[in-house]
Amino acid sequence: MTRRPPAVVAVLGSGSWGTTFAKVLADAGESADTQVRLWARRGEIADEINTHHTNSRYLAETVLPDNISCSTDTAAVLDGVELVVIAVPAQSLRSQLSAWKPLISPDAVVVSLMKGLEVGTDARMSQVLAEELGLPEDRIAVVSGPNLAMEIARCEPTASVVACPDAEVATWIAAACTATYFRPYTNTDVVGVEIGGIVKNVIALAVGICEGKQMGDNTKASVITRGLTETTRLAVALGGEPETMSGLAGMGDLIATCSSALSRNHTAGRLLGQGLSLDEVTAHMNQTAEGIKSAQAVLDLAHQLKVYMPITDSVVAVLQGNLSVHDLGPRLLARELKSEG
């Protein structure tokens, strides 16, 4: 069945990525006549977006298109909407969904923008959506790639991946979010695309720690490359495709996140490497760094599947206070020698 472009799209979560993705959706298409309804937790954010077309807490002076409106009233935002996009912190998704479920149209397609794994269940966000909303897998999709919100808010060109088991649904979503500065590719490998986005946050913490310890580019390239190896092992063990990991949602996102000062995970790692405690780092961040909470869940999943993830293991040891940042490098280097594969 060929779907018509959605006339109205809802975006739940008006932090940095939810608001930026709302701008992408609003700018998509030649006539930019799609209505994008954002949901905000806080009234002052909704008021600022509706009155001044800005969300200064998250996106500085970025001016948002006129076809975005914002409300704290979830029922009004979701009314009659066939494409629902969600961008809240991963650990809060399940509890939010119980309130949202009765308001989401039974025919809607739901898209996760989130890059976290649920602590306790080790569930990916697409799995939490399926469990809580009872939707079939072909109506749940994921968008992931090298997508630092602030760069996209400034309309700097980037590519991304829309993943859905139903290729036609992925194509429909991709068309709805294609803007002059945003080019989505499609993929049916939801597992690979999600795992790439989740684990790169943990690897970015490791790279940030090395940077905070004043280590140079050889070290960072080594951690990034071996980080991709362990990410690929996990993705494949879960049924993902190795090719996905060399694409935008794997290597692409890993490079962007591990190189950019805009990345919250990279920044959190750098602060840890500079000697701040985890509590001090958490107090310093006013946005979500998913890797801090997801790292333990990634490691749990790796243990269950008997997947070897030494960088993730070391990051978890640092986060739990069982390894000093000073000993992270030596611990990674002192392991038994092995072949590169």
Ligand SMILES: NC(=O)c1ccc[n+]([C@@H]2O[C@H](COP(=O)([O-])OP(=O)(O)OC[C@H]3O[C@@H](n4cnc5c(N)ncnc54)[C@H](O)[C@@H]3O)[C@@H](O)[C@H]2O)c1
């Ligand atoms: N910012 C980026 O560049 C970027 C890019 C790609 C993916 N992501 C992913 O998108 C997701 C959201 O990230 P973000 O950057 O928008 O985070 P953010 O910290 O900028 O904003 C989070 C939003 O969720 C809301 N929120 C916080 N706690 C909540 C709760 N308990 N219940 C409901 N809402 C809550 C906040 O009010 C805010 O609107 C994360 O999984 C992140 O990894 C972010």
Ligand SMILES: O=P(O)(O)OC[C@H](O)CO
């Ligand atoms: O700021 P981070 O570390 O959450 O990274 C943002 C995006 O995921 C980069 O693609």
